[in-house]
Amino acid sequence: MINEIIVESQKVLLRPYSNPQIDMEEIISELLNYIEENNLTSKNPLFGRNYLNDDNQMIFEFGIDILEDIETEYPFVSLEIPKQKVLSIIHKGPFDNISDSINKLELFIDENGLELMDIPRYIYHDKPEITKERDLITEIQFPIEII
Secondary structure, eight states: OOEEEEEOOEEEEEEEEOOTTSOHHHHHHHHHHHHHHTTOOEEEEEEEEEEEOTTSOEEEEEEEEESSOOOOOTTOEEEEEOOEEEEEEEEESOGGGHHHHHHHHHHHHHHTTOOOOSOOEEEEOSOTTTSOGGGOEEEEEEEEEEO
16 A cells, blocks of 8 residues: 655665675675764664666665764765655565565556655665565655655
């Protein structure tokens, strides 16, 4: 089921990367270690984003909401995601078939004359290393309005 929800503005810490062959667990570990080493307070689950940059290169990011304003150094980025109205769908199961849920959101946007206004987020509510693949819960959020 697709829901329309308001997501408040959020400070986030991101770890971008452009090589899809990089071990995602290593990237996530770097992000979590950075939070611990810098005594940052994280909230909400880990999330992922991906988009094409100005050079038409696919950029992947793992991120997490944080409470503090911080200055970061490469390869980390901190920014504030503005308050948004998003379309949200819950995907249950392996990441292999997450495109089915993404396609439902894209179809809903097309059929209702909506427009994607920012980078979609994939919020990981479980840890794949301890949750059975069939039980994984991922929330997909497509921003449709910046508030």
